[in-house]
Amino acid sequence: xxxxxxxxxxxxxxxxxxxxxxxxxxxxxxxxxxxxxxxxxxxxxxxxxxxxxxxxxxxxxxxxxxxxxxxxxxxxxxxxxxxxxxxxxxxxxxxxxxxxxxxxxxxxxxxxxxxxxxxxxxxxxxxxxxxxxxxxxxxxxxxxxxxxxxxxxxxxxxxxxxxxxxxxxxxxxxxxxxxxxxxxxxxxxxxxxxxxxxxxxxxxxxxxxxxxxxxxxxxxxxxxxxxxxxxxxxxxxxxxxxxxxxxxxxxxxxxxxxxxxxxxxxxxxxxxxxxxxxxxxxxxxxxxxxxxxxxxxxxxxxxxxxxxxxxxxxxxxxxxxxxxxxxxxxxxxxxxxxxxxxxxxxxxxxxxxxxxxxxxxxxxxxxxxxxxxxxxxxxxxxxxxxxxxxxxxxxxxxxxxxxx
Numbered sequence: 001x002x003x004x005x006x007x008x009x010x011x012x013x014x015x016x017x018x019x020x021x022x023x024x025x026x027x028x029x030x031x032x033x034x035x036x037x038x039x040x041x042x043x044x045x046x047x048x049x050x051x052x053x054x055x056x057x058x059x060x061x062x063x064x065x066x067x068x069x070x071x072x073x074x075x076x077x078x079x080x081x082x083x084x085x086x087x088x089x090x091x092x093x094x095x096x097x098x099x100x101x102x103x104x105x106x107x108x109x110x111x112x113x114x115x116x117x118x119x120x121x122x123x124x125x126x127x128x129x130x131x132x133x134x135x136x137x138x139x140x141x142x143x144x145x146x147x148x149x150x151x152x153x154x155x156x157x158x159x160x161x162x163x164x165x166x167x168x169x170x171x172x173x174x175x176x177x178x179x180x181x182x183x184x185x186x187x188x189x190x191x192x193x194x195x196x197x198x199x200x201x202x203x204x205x206x207x208x209x210x211x212x213x214x215x216x217x218x219x220x221x222x223x224x225x226x227x228x229x230x231x232x233x234x235x236x237x238x239x240x241x242x243x244x245x246x247x248x249x250x251x252x253x254x255x256x257x258x259x260x261x262x263x264x265x266x267x268x269x270x271x272x273x274x275x276x277x278x279x280x281x282x283x284x285x286x287x288x289x290x291x292x293x294x295x296x297x298x299x300x301x302x303x304x305x306x307x308x309x310x311x312x313x314x315x316x317x318x319x320x321x322x323x324x325x326x327x328x329x330x331x332x333x334x335x336x337x338x339x340x341x342x343x344x345x346x347x348x349x350x351x352x353x354x355x356x357x358x359x360x361x362x363x364x365x366x367x368x369x370x371x372x373x374x375x376x377x378x379x380x381x382x383x384x385x386x387x388x389x390x391x392x393x394x395x396x397x398x399x400x401x402x403x404x
Contacts, residue, residue, distance in 0.1 A: 004143055006114040010131070013048030015170060017120045019159055020147050021055055022166050024118060033061040033112050035105055037096050040068045040186025040244065048176060055168070063108055068186055072243035075100055075322075076187055080290055081231040081341075082334045083306065084314040090263055090394035091280045092317050093188025098127060099322035102134035106142060109221060116143035123149040126269050130320030180207060186247055188260075188280040190307070198267050199275045208280035210251075210324050214258030214352030221350035223357070224253060226289040228345070231338025233286060245322075247282045254281020257349040269319045285347060285354040292345040292356035296364040302337045309333070316319040 005292050007024055009015045011034035024030045034057055036048040045064055052062045086092055104116040117135055121127035123146070153159045162168050189210040196203060199219045205213065226246075227235035233246050241249065254260050260281035268274050280351050294303060309330055316327045343361025347354050369379040 004028075004115040004145075005078065006033060006112065006116045007116040007118050007145060008033045008035055008112065008116045010101055010120065011036050011048060011052065012103055012120070013045070013051045014089050015159070015163065015168075018051060018168050019153070019163050019166075020054065020055070020118065020120055021052070022168055023147055023151060023153075023162075025055075026074045026166065027291060028145070029115075032057055033063070033108060033114055034102075035063045035108050036065075037101055037104060038064070038066045038068060039071050039214075040248070041102070041184040042189075043184075051169075063104075065104065067104070069242060070245040071097065071100055072186060076247070077232050077243055077350040078331060078335070079317060080283075080287060081168060081338050082212045082313045082330070083287065083291060083294075083310050084317060085287075085310070085402070086318045087264075087266055088311075089262055090278060090314075090318075091262075092314060093185060093189065093278065093280055093283065094127070094190050095130060095318045095320070096187065096322075097143065097268070098130035098320065099134040101129050103138060105131075106135055106138045106242040109139070109142065109174075116145055118147065121146065121148065124270065124272070125321070126318070129269055130322075133320040134323055140329075157191065171230060186251070187283050189279055190276055190278050192274060193278040196275050196277055203263055203277045207277055208261065208279060211255050211261055211281050212258050214261070217256065217258040217351045221348050222253070222257065223346060223348055224285075225288070225344050225346050226250075227343070228290070228293045229342045230340040231290070231335070233289070247286065250285045252282075252284030253349060254285050254354070257354075258352045259349060259354050260284035267293050283344065285349070288297045288354045288356055289345040289347055290341075292343055292347075292359045295344050296359050296366045297341045297343060297361050298337065301364065306337055 007030045009021055009024065009032055011021060021032050021034060021292065024032050025061040034048070036045050038045045046133060049062055049064055053059070079096050084092055086095070092286045108114070110116055119128070119131045121131060126251060128146055128149070132146075133259060135142050153162055160170050180191045180196055180262060183190045191207050195207065225237050225240070226233050230244070235241055236246055236249050260279055260283065262278040262280070265273055265275045296305070296389045299307075313327065313334070314331070315322060316322070321327055342363055343359060345356055346358035348357045367379070369377065
């Protein structure tokens with residue numbers, strides 16, 4: 001790495017990445033470019049500019065960008081078309097943000113003539129893998145610096161002492177041990193570590209930041225309607241909305257009704273199990289609505305094949321392989337299945353639950369004439385079922401005769 005002169009750092013403006021920015025300059029002798037992405041994390045990102053300036057980084061090397069629409073349109077919605085849930089539960093809120101951040105890190109490196117990118121992910125987690133696999137897929141020659149795998153600042157005390165030595169401001173709330181760590185974007189907030197490490201202990205109420213407690217949610221249910229076109233949400237209660245605007249509105253509804261909490265012990269890609277608490281209020285509502293519209297517009301064969309593909313797709317996203325050919329192959333098949341997935345879904349939001357209670361579509365495959373218990377006027381001849389059953393029973397009868 002001796003040939004590296006300039007590096008683009010994924011910079012949040014927090015203590016850890018501020019220390020990393022100064023460490024890259026002081027210990028590695030590098031010129032630092034910072035990149036801060038607004039992915040809808042719910043906090044001001046503009047202060048990151050002043051913090052970068054305070055460390056001597058020139059304005060031309062400070063990048064702050066609003067990526068909320070691109071994030072939802074090009075990453076979240078394609079993933080939602082697949083109904084992706086890692087290990088059946090996790091809606092992949094952290095996982096899906098990393099390839100977009102990596103994409104911009106590499107692009108900014110090219111724009112500024114940087115030789116490398118850097119991130120603040122630790123050597124124990126999944127994010128280091130996601131950042132780096134994405135970066136190498138986009139630029140096989142890019143260099144990656146991961147300070148947490150290199151430096152000797154292995155404790156909070158050491159990190160703060162190093163920051164003070166190099167005149168980096170340390171907020172009062174950062175001086176003690178954090179009870180847990182969080183990551184947030186427009187899709188979710190995740191919390192892990194410290195008070196959450198014992199999987200037997202219930203998550204304390206103070207950990208939740210994105211959702212009201214379901215027990216305190218309104219006693220009256222709220223009904224909403226989400227419109228879909230080609231598998232993507234396009235409206236809420238009849239009002240057309242952009243992807244990020246729609247997810248933002250659903251987040252507020254989910255917060256109010258305590259929807260989207262998940263306490264999960266998952267299998268990390270690096271090999272260990274970890275316990276996390278996820279809040280995905282709008283994402284949970286949206287995911288249920290998408291399945292609801294698929295129920296009446298997708299053929300059985302396509303729907304069941306999608307369900308078979310989903311665990312593999314979710315695992316690819318979780319493991320950081322968004323830019324892999326296999327994910328793109330699966331995406332092409334999934335997107336083809338969504339051509340006729342359009343219509344409206346009505347949901348009932350009530351005390352932690354988002355329940356599909358109605359769906360309609362001009363593309364519907366649902367036929368009342370075929371399923372009615374009343375006179376079907378010849379739409380379905382029930383006598384046909386006898387031959388259907390006998391043909392499907394043939395191999396079972398042959399097995400039974402042989403084995404009895």
